Amino acid sequence: xxxxxxxxxxxxxxxxxxxxxxxxxxxxxxxxxxxxxxxxxxxxxxxxxxxxxxxxxxxxxxxxxxxxxxxxxxxxxxxxxxxxxxxxxxxxxxxxxxxxxxxxxxxxxxxxxxxxxxxxxxxxxxxxxxxxxxxxxxxxxxxxxxxxxxxxxxxxxxxxxxxxxxxxxxxxxxxxxxxxxxxxxxxxxxxxxxxxxxxxxxxxxxxxxxxxxxxxxxxxxxxxxxxxxxxxxxxxxxxxxxxxxxxxxxxxxxxxxxxxxxxxxxxxxxxxxxxxxxxxxxxxxxxxxxxxxxxxxxxxxxxxxxxxxxxxxxxxxxxxxxxxx
Amino acid sequence: xxxxxxxxxxxxxxxxxxxxxxxxxxxxxxxxxxxxxxxxxxxxxxxxxxxxxxxxxxxxxxxxxxxxxxxxxxxxxxxxxxxxxxxxxxxxxxxxxxxxxxxxxxxxxxxxxxxxxxxxxxxxxxxxxxxxxxxxxxxxxxxxxxxxxxxxxxxxxxxxxxxxxxxxxxxxxxxxxxxxxxxxxxxxxxxxxxxx
Numbered sequence: 001x002x003x004x005x006x007x008x009x010x011x012x013x014x015x016x017x018x019x020x021x022x023x024x025x026x027x028x029x030x031x032x033x034x035x036x037x038x039x040x041x042x043x044x045x046x047x048x049x050x051x052x053x054x055x056x057x058x059x060x061x062x063x064x065x066x067x068x069x070x071x072x073x074x075x076x077x078x079x080x081x082x083x084x085x086x087x088x089x090x091x092x093x094x095x096x097x098x099x100x101x102x103x104x105x106x107x108x109x110x111x112x113x114x115x116x117x118x119x120x121x122x123x124x125x126x127x128x129x130x131x132x133x134x135x136x137x138x139x140x141x142x143x144x145x146x147x148x149x150x151x152x153x154x155x156x157x158x159x160x161x162x163x164x165x166x167x168x169x170x171x172x173x174x175x176x177x178x179x180x181x182x183x184x185x186x187x188x189x190x191x192x193x194x195x196x197x198x199x200x201x202x203x204x205x206x207x208x209x210x211x212x213x214x215x216x217x218x219x220x221x222x223x224x225x226x227x228x229x230x231x232x233x234x235x236x237x238x239x240x241x242x243x244x245x246x247x248x249x250x251x252x253x254x255x256x257x258x259x260x261x262x263x264x265x266x267x268x269x270x271x272x273x274x275x276x277x278x279x280x281x282x283x284x285x286x287x288x289x290x291x292x293x294x295x296x297x298x299x300x301x302x303x304x305x306x307x308x309x310x311x312x313x314x315x316x317x318x319x320x321x322x323x324x325x
Numbered sequence: 326x327x328x329x330x331x332x333x334x335x336x337x338x339x340x341x342x343x344x345x346x347x348x349x350x351x352x353x354x355x356x357x358x359x360x361x362x363x364x365x366x367x368x369x370x371x372x373x374x375x376x377x378x379x380x381x382x383x384x385x386x387x388x389x390x391x392x393x394x395x396x397x398x399x400x401x402x403x404x405x406x407x408x409x410x411x412x413x414x415x416x417x418x419x420x421x422x423x424x425x426x427x428x429x430x431x432x433x434x435x436x437x438x439x440x441x442x443x444x445x446x447x448x449x450x451x452x453x454x455x456x457x458x459x460x461x462x463x464x465x466x467x468x469x470x471x472x473x474x475x476x477x478x479x480x481x482x483x484x485x486x487x488x489x490x491x492x493x494x495x496x497x498x499x500x501x502x503x504x505x506x507x508x509x510x511x512x513x514x515x516x517x518x519x520x521x
Contacts, residue, residue, distance in 0.1 A: 007360070007362035007363065007366070008362075010366065011362075011487070011490070012483070012487065015483045015486040015487055015490075016479075016483050018486065019479050019482040019483050019486065020479060023453070023457060023464060023478070023479060023482055024464055024475070024479055025464055042366070042367055042370045043363055043366040043367060043370070044366075045369075045370045045373065046365070046366030046367055046368065046369035046370035046371075046373070047366045047369070049333065049336065049369045049370065049372070049373040050336075050341075050365075050366065050369045050490065051486055051490070052333050052336075053333050053334075053336035053337040053340070053341055053369075054337070054341065054486045054487075054489050054490040054493075055482070055486050056333055056334055056337040057337040057338075057341055057489055057493070058446070058450075058454070058482075058485050058486055058489045059454050059458055060337070061442070061443050061446075061489070062443065062446065062450075062451050062454040062455065063454065063455065063458055063459060
């Protein structure tokens with residue numbers, strides 16, 4: 001696409017119009033000139049809107065501090081969805097101090113060890129970025145990251161109890177060695193066991209626990225239950241049968257296709273999912289596909305295929321059929 | 326007009342603070358093939374055409390999606406088709422499912438940046454805003470009080486808007502990349518560091 005004018009010039013022009021409109025006295029000829037300018041290019045309209053919003057932001061930055069009260073400044077990094085919509089800039093600026101405190105937590109990978117004063121002897125309580133609370137034993141070390149819609153905790157050593165912030169859309173997965181425990185909102189503790197194992201205890205709700213890539217054989221632990229898995233002790237022989245390289249647990253895995261035939265991509269999905277994708281017309285299978293997909297979501301992949309090949313899909317009991325429209 | 330004002334305020338509050346992240350994602354994904362500024366402006370154009378924003382639960386995600394759709398359309402117009410629509414899924418997966426808490430934190434960091442900028446706005450700019458918006462003076466009265474012409478007042482305001490937008494969107498570009506580790510994932514460390 002060819003740019004008709006330097007973008008910065010558009011942005012500056014937009015800012016001039018936004019200020020003239022809000023602060024100046026627009027004459028009819030000014031209004032007409034503005035209309036002509038806006039009509040000339042979508043980008044002018046976009047830049048104008050952006051500049052108007054910038055002006056509002058600036059006004060709020062200038063005016064808001066008058067309304068601030070120290071008591072507003074109690075927000076510590078986590079807000080519920082409920083109060084989100086009501087957040088005004090004034091409030092947010094009030095909590096800028098708190099925000100900068102929180103920012104320390106996110107600065108650099110591995111660089112910011114974050115400590116809270118110990119609440120009880122040997123225990124350290126900390127709030128993870130998603131709002132979950134982790135109580136760490138004295139020797140506990142863990143990493144927290146969110147990626148691909150999954151909240152991932154890696155327990156490097158010791159034990160930790162998690163009060164998981166309820167968020168169904170984002171599984172909270174604790175990994176201890178080769179053992180995984182997944183929940184969406186509950187209380188459970190995980191402790192390192194052996195070289196690659198983990199002990200999971202559930203206090204509230206339920207947690208799915210599995211070892212390695214055997215998520216299909218996960219055990220559902222309910223409140224009061226506990227389970228120790230140490231795959232290091234009994235690495236099953238079937239491991240040899242697994243395709244190499246072994247996939248991470250399905251929920252965490254993604255399939256990446258770099259311009260391969262759809263039929264090949266479908267084969268890969270079908271190999272690891274019980275829901276099978278069936279291509280009704282071979283011509284569809286010959287089209288090529290690019291993308292990164294959740295390995296455990298054949299339906300989403302199938303939908304993408306229909307988009308790219310202009311076909312339709314039909315859901316059946318244990319299969320998804322992709323066919324010509 | 327009310328609708329416009331409502332949407333503009335929403336953009337100021339919910340969208341602008343995420344522009345930097347949207348930009349850097351566009352750059353990372355399509356830096357070589359796409360004019361990012363064009364895409365961003367087009368995205369704002371689309372947002373401004375919304376009848377209402379009440380239904381948008383996740384403005385940051387919506388902004389990311391809109392920008393992505395713009396990018397796809399731009400590429401599509403140039404004949405790069407399937408590649409783009411496929412990557413849409415990837416994009417949506419990554420962004421939409423990011424926990425709300427992360428997005429809020431992101432927005433708050435942006436607010437903090439803007440707050441730091443307050444001191445860099447010219448005195449004329451700040452006073453002009455206060456006189457017009459708080460004291461309700463006219464343009465002429467404001468200029469007279471400040472002892473400058475009306476166009477000088479406007480110039481200060483224009484510079485102010487540019488600084489704010491710049492702070493929100495372009496400054497510190499390197500940092501936003503630096504926040505990611507090599508997997509593109511933000512990682513936090515908890516527990517006692519072992520010194521080696």
